[in-house]
Amino acid sequence: MRTGGIYNNMKKVNVLIVGGGPAGISAAIWCKRLNLSHIMIEKEETLGGQLDQIHNKIIDYPGIIQGNGKEIKELFISHMQQLNCNYLCGFQLKSVDVDNRRAILYSNNISKSIEFDYIVISTGASPRTLGVDGELQMIRRGELYSASKHHHLFADKKVVVVGGGDRALEGAIILANSGADVTLIHRSNIFRAREEYVLPALEHPNIDMILDSQVTEIIGEGHVGGVMVKPFKGEAYYMETNAIFIRIGIKPNSEPFSNTIDINEKGYINVDEFGKTSRNNIYAVGDVCTEPIYSSISLAVGQGMKVAKHLSLQYQH
Numbered sequence: 001m002r003t004g005g006i007y008n009n010m011k012k013v014n015v016l017i018v019g020g021g022p023a024g025i026s027a028a029i030w031c032k033r034l035n036l037s038h039i040m041i042e043k044e045e046t047l048g049g050q051l052d053q054i055h056n057k058i059i060d061y062p063g064i065i066q067g068n069g070k071e072i073k074e075l076f077i078s079h080m081q082q083l084n085c086n087y088l089c090g091f092q093l094k095s096v097d098v099d100n101r102r103a104i105l106y107s108n109n110i111s112k113s114i115e116f117d118y119i120v121i122s123t124g125a126s127p128r129t130l131g132v133d134g135e136l137q138m139i140r141r142g143e144l145y146s147a148s149k150h151h152h153l154f155a156d157k158k159v160v161v162v163g164g165g166d167r168a169l170e171g172a173i174i175l176a177n178s179g180a181d182v183t184l185i186h187r188s189n190i191f192r193a194r195e196e197y198v199l200p201a202l203e204h205p206n207i208d209m210i211l212d213s214q215v216t217e218i219i220g221e222g223h224v225g226g227v228m229v230k231p232f233k234g235e236a237y238y239m240e241t242n243a244i245f246i247r248i249g250i251k252p253n254s255e256p257f258s259n260t261i262d263i264n265e266k267g268y269i270n271v272d273e274f275g276k277t278s279r280n281n282i283y284a285v286g287d288v289c290t291e292p293i294y295s296s297i298s299l300a301v302g303q304g305m306k307v308a309k310h311l312s313l314q315y316q317h
């Protein structure tokens with residue numbers, strides 16, 4: 001468990017931040033700057049959230065050009081540590097009593113009770129899964145690849161990419177350009193991806209398209225060996241593959257709060273311009289309340305700043 005700051009002594013905080021990605025890190029930094037006592041909890045053993053999944057160069061965050069997300073993550077964490085922000089990794093919320101402003105945090109075998117004035121939810125978003133047999137086993141085996149980072153592993157190999165958006169088609173093109181034999185499986189015959197990806201993918205000699213079809217099972221002992229494909233009109237069949245890249249969008253991590261605050265039909269937490277949810281003392285920032293078209297490191301850290309500034313005003317009356 002990684003920790004920072006003076007968490008052990010804390011029985012009450014102004015702000016309890018749930019989620020240690022860019023939005024939560026920014027909220028913690030701004031809480032520190034504005035003299036709000038705070039603790040940030042992160043369910044994983046390390047901070048950074050989706051930054052770990054960014055294998056491409058980051059060129060769109062002002063003042064910082066980095067080779068990948070891990071590099072920017074290290075800068076963010078170092079910044080937090082230099083300011084002595086308070087955080088606990090490996091912790092989640094077990095329960096929250098919103099009216100009495102008390103939360104129970106838990107780790108493997110440790111529970112902690114903490115009082116708070118405000119909760120800031122910054123739990124971000126995660127890739128959607130297919131929910132088919134064999135998928136969980138594949139994830140547990142660690143067979144999750146990034147097209148931009150791992151494309152060289154699949155030269156001359158068969159790979160399946162599932163999805164019809166930007167990430168699916170861009171991934172298929174990267175893999176195909178590296179010499180992989182790519183089959184793109186999409187449940188529709190209309191692509192959500194931008195034209196700049198659709199045409200090159202359709203014309204690429206290494207990409208086959210199977211449309212109006214779904215992957216219904218991932219098969220393999222010890223590693224992925226094939227998938228079952230079910231066309232909407234037709235019988236399911238087996239297709240050999242060395243890997244499957246599931247690129248069917250992302251889902252906001254709002255589930256733990258769905259009984260407490262208002263969440264829209266797509267799962268995003270409804271917030272006002274300051275990040276306030278349907279409960280007065282619960283706020284949300286970052287990808288958990290932001291549609292993918294706007295999700296970015298810049299917006300997440302901006303929202304983290306705004307919520308902290310807004311909360312600091314509540315102590316000035």
Ligand SMILES: Cc1cc2nc3c(=O)[nH]c(=O)nc-3n(C[C@H](O)[C@H](O)[C@H](O)COP(=O)(O)OP(=O)(O)OC[C@H]3O[C@@H](n4cnc5c(N)ncnc54)[C@H](O)[C@@H]3O)c2cc1C
Pocket residue numbers: 018019020021022023024041042043044047048049050051053054055057058059060061091092093122123124125126253256285286287288295296297298300
């Ligand atoms: C492949 C890829 C490439 C990208 N490229 C770029 C780019 O080039 N430029 C750019 O600006 N953006 C990019 N993004 C988007 C950017 O990473 C996100 O917009 C940003 O990370 C959102 O920050 P966040 O803090 O809201 O959420 P996240 O980064 O998702 O962090 C949320 C954190 O909350 C934790 N958490 C979740 N549930 C709980 C819980 N119950 N209790 C405690 N902790 C919890 C998670 O473990 C995670 O650490 C990319 C994203 C991906 C996946």
